[in-house]
Amino acid sequence: MATIPIYKLVLIINNSSNEHDEFLLVKQTPPPIFQDEEYDSFVDSALWDLPSAQLNPLEQGTLSQVLIKGANSCSNKLDLSKFDLNSALSQVLLQLGLDNTIDGNWEFSKYVEEPEFGPGPPIHTVFITGKLRLEDDKSQDVFKWKSIESCLDYLLEVKPLTDRVGPLMVVGLLNDPAESGRCKIPPTLLCKEYPPGVKLVPMGSRTAKPFHTTNLIIIESDNVTDGCGDKDFSAFSAYGDALIVDPGCRSQFHSELMEIVASLPRKLLVFVTHHHHDHVDGKFSKKY
Missing domain, CATH: 3.90.79.10 (Nucleoside Triphosphate Pyrophosphohydrolase)
Structure with missing residues (x-):
C-alpha cells in the first residue's frame, strides 16, 4: 500500500x-x-x-x-x-x-x-x-x-x-531531467540528485526494519567535477567511466537494476560499502 x-x-x-x-x-x-x-x-x-x-x-x-x-x-x-x-x-x-x-x-x-x-x-x-x-x-x-x-x-x-x-x-x-546524463532511471523508480551528478535511488532490499530500501548511488564522471572545474576525475579516468555504490536490491528489482546499468558506460565500477545482504544482493544479478 x-x-x-x-x-x-x-x-x-x-x-x-x-x-x-x-x-x-x-x-x-x-x-x-x-x-x-x-x-x-x-x-x-x-x-x-x-x-x-x-x-x-x-x-x-x-x-x-x-x-x-x-x-x-x-x-x-x-x-x-x-x-x-x-x-x-x-x-x-x-x-x-x-x-x-x-x-x-x-x-x-x-x-x-x-x-x-x-x-x-x-x-x-x-x-x-x-x-x-x-x-x-x-x-x-x-x-x-x-x-x-x-x-x-x-x-x-x-x-x-x-x-x-x-x-x-x-x-x-x-536539476534538469533533460541534462541528467546517460543514466536512465526506470519509470517504476524515483530518484534524488544531490549534489549534481550524484543520484540516489532507493531500491527495495533486505534491510533492517523499519526501513525497506537501501540507496543505490550512481555517479557519472561527465556530471561531476573535482572542485576545480575538471570533469576528468583521476579515479574514473584510470578505472572506469561511471560508478555505482551498494547495488543491494532484492531479486524482484534486478530487472530495474539491469536497466540502469545498461544505460551507463560499459567501463563501470561497482563498489559496496560493506557485505550485508541489503548492500550486495544486486551485485550478483546476471548483468554483472
Missing part, C-alpha cells in the same frame, strides 16, 4: 531590486541536540536553502484563492486549488520577517515527487517563483541573495565551517 506523502511549498524568490540574477536563500534551523556528548560536540556550518513551508490540503469543498500561473501543468498529478496556499505563503513570509513585500504574482515552476527513503512518508514538493524588492540588508543573518554560480561553488568545493546550500536549491534550480 502506497504511503501518503507530505506536501511542501517552496518559493524561488528572484531579486527585483538589482540587475543580477539572484534568488533568496534562508538560513536553516540546525538539528536539535541529540543528547550524545560525542555527536553533539560536532559544530556544523550554516545551511542555506530555498524558503519553504508544509502545504496542507483544504477542507473538502473549499478551494484556494491564491492564483498560481501555470498551475494546470501539474494538474494531472496534483490539483493545487485544493491546497491551503495562502497559509503556506504566510508561513514563509513569517520566516523571513517580511510583510506585503512580494508582488503576489506567482508562477508554477515544477512539481517533484521524492522517493520513499523511509521510514517516514516521502515529501512531494511544489516549486513556485515570484519577485521581491528588499530596501535594505538588515536581515542578512536570516536570508541572503545568491546566484546559481555562487551556489555551484559551494557544492563543488566544500570547506570546513563554510556556508552550505541545501537540496531544495539543487532540485528546484539545478
Whole structure:
C-alpha cells in the first residue's frame, strides 16, 4: 500500500531590486541536540536553502484563492486549488520577517515527487517563483541573495565551517531531467540528485526494519567535477567511466537494476560499502 506523502511549498524568490540574477536563500534551523556528548560536540556550518513551508490540503469543498500561473501543468498529478496556499505563503513570509513585500504574482515552476527513503512518508514538493524588492540588508543573518554560480561553488568545493546550500536549491534550480546524463532511471523508480551528478535511488532490499530500501548511488564522471572545474576525475579516468555504490536490491528489482546499468558506460565500477545482504544482493544479478 502506497504511503501518503507530505506536501511542501517552496518559493524561488528572484531579486527585483538589482540587475543580477539572484534568488533568496534562508538560513536553516540546525538539528536539535541529540543528547550524545560525542555527536553533539560536532559544530556544523550554516545551511542555506530555498524558503519553504508544509502545504496542507483544504477542507473538502473549499478551494484556494491564491492564483498560481501555470498551475494546470501539474494538474494531472496534483490539483493545487485544493491546497491551503495562502497559509503556506504566510508561513514563509513569517520566516523571513517580511510583510506585503512580494508582488503576489506567482508562477508554477515544477512539481517533484521524492522517493520513499523511509521510514517516514516521502515529501512531494511544489516549486513556485515570484519577485521581491528588499530596501535594505538588515536581515542578512536570516536570508541572503545568491546566484546559481555562487551556489555551484559551494557544492563543488566544500570547506570546513563554510556556508552550505541545501537540496531544495539543487532540485528546484539545478536539476534538469533533460541534462541528467546517460543514466536512465526506470519509470517504476524515483530518484534524488544531490549534489549534481550524484543520484540516489532507493531500491527495495533486505534491510533492517523499519526501513525497506537501501540507496543505490550512481555517479557519472561527465556530471561531476573535482572542485576545480575538471570533469576528468583521476579515479574514473584510470578505472572506469561511471560508478555505482551498494547495488543491494532484492531479486524482484534486478530487472530495474539491469536497466540502469545498461544505460551507463560499459567501463563501470561497482563498489559496496560493506557485505550485508541489503548492500550486495544486486551485485550478483546476471548483468554483472
